[in-house]
Amino acid sequence: MGHKGFLGEFEQTVMLSVLQLGERAYAPEIAQHLETSIHRAVSRGALYSCLNQLERKGLVSWRLDEPIEERGGHARRFYQVTGSGVHALRVAREGQLILWRGLEGILGGTT
Amino acid sequence: MRSTLSTPPVWAERCLQAWLPNDSMRDAIMGDLHEELVRDTHNDGRLVARRRYRQRVAGVLAYALLDTLRWRTWGSTPADVPRVQMVGTRAVASTRARPRTADAWIVLAAFAVLGVGIVANTLIFSTVRTPAAGVSVSPALGVVSIALALGSALAAAVLLCVGPRWLRQRSCHRMTQQPH
Numbered sequence: 001m002g003h004k005g006f007l008g009e010f011e012q013t014v015m016l017s018v019l020q021l022g023e024r025a026y027a028p029e030i031a032q033h034l035e036t037s038i039h040r041a042v043s044r045g046a047l048y049s050c051l052n053q054l055e056r057k058g059l060v061s062w063r064l065d066e067p068i069e070e071r072g073g074h075a076r077r078f079y080q081v082t083g084s085g086v087h088a089l090r091v092a093r094e095g096q097l098i099l100w101r102g103l104e105g106i107l108g109g110t111t
Numbered sequence: 112m113r114s115t116l117s118t119p120p121v122w123a124e125r126c127l128q129a130w131l132p133n134d135s136m137r138d139a140i141m142g143d144l145h146e147e148l149v150r151d152t153h154n155d156g157r158l159v160a161r162r163r164y165r166q167r168v169a170g171v172l173a174y175a176l177l178d179t180l181r182w183r184t185w186g187s188t189p190a191d192v193p194r195v196q197m198v199g200t201r202a203v204a205s206t207r208a209r210p211r212t213a214d215a216w217i218v219l220a221a222f223a224v225l226g227v228g229i230v231a232n233t234l235i236f237s238t239v240r241t242p243a244a245g246v247s248v249s250p251a252l253g254v255v256s257i258a259l260a261l262g263s264a265l266a267a268a269v270l271l272c273v274g275p276r277w278l279r280q281r282s283c284h285r286m287t288q289q290p291h
Binding site for chain 2: 049072
């Protein structure tokens with residue numbers, strides 16, 4: 001598999017957050033989830049760029065909600081991970097587990 | 112009743128409208144930023160909320176510009192498609208892939224415009240410096256030379272910034288007109 005088949009670290013993080021949030025996965029919620037759960041501040045530009053790229057690769061899809069007054073009449077875009085995205089995450093996790101194996105003595109904790 | 116305290120600055124919304132392609136992604140981004148502005152105003156006050164809003168808008172525009180330079184277009188659907196769940200299908204991907212070749216032509220055209228400006232400027236400059244015997248050279252020629260150089264640079268910049276977006280909108284418009 002060439003380099004295009006591998007997920008970047010931020011891409012994995014965003015996709016995992018989308019899976020965690022389920023039906024509520026839209027950009028501000030994704031950013032807030034990352035900030036509160038793993039204390040990672042996320043630039044909105046980086047997040048939208050990442051989501052755009054994931055959608056171009058077919059790893060996430062989205063649906064539009066109704067426009068609401070509180071958002072200035074703009075609709076929300078809710079994201080979900082596609083089947084291809086889930087497969088890519090599984091491959092990434094397997095790779096990570098292989099590389100983490102046997103390093104407990106150095107890194108501590110369990111894998 | 113809508114509070115004016117949590118209304119986004121007009122200049123920021125205009126920047127987003129000017130730079131981002133006119134589709135559901137831009138709509139969602141503007142809505143998200145507005146929603147966060149309202150939430151931050153409620154939680155942390157107007158000044159902090161507006162500062163964060165400006166930072167977020169700057170971040171969005173910076174990444175959009177960076178992606179444009181890397182030929183990664185923002186916005187993934189035709190402007191008029193209502194509430195349709197889109198996935199990264201081959202049909203959509205091939206339509207999006209088409210502007211990349213045209214983008215290369217735009218870059219070449221921008222370099223050509225710049226090149227013409229540089230060559231013309233050089234010719235004028237060399238004429239001003241070494242005038243033919245008995246021929247008086249008007250100082251206005253120097254002004255023309257500077258104007259030509261700046262004009263060609265500006266034209267090249269406009270081509271690079273606006274050209275790909277215009278092509279994208281044209282190809283999106285064609286996609287909406289095609290029968291399914």
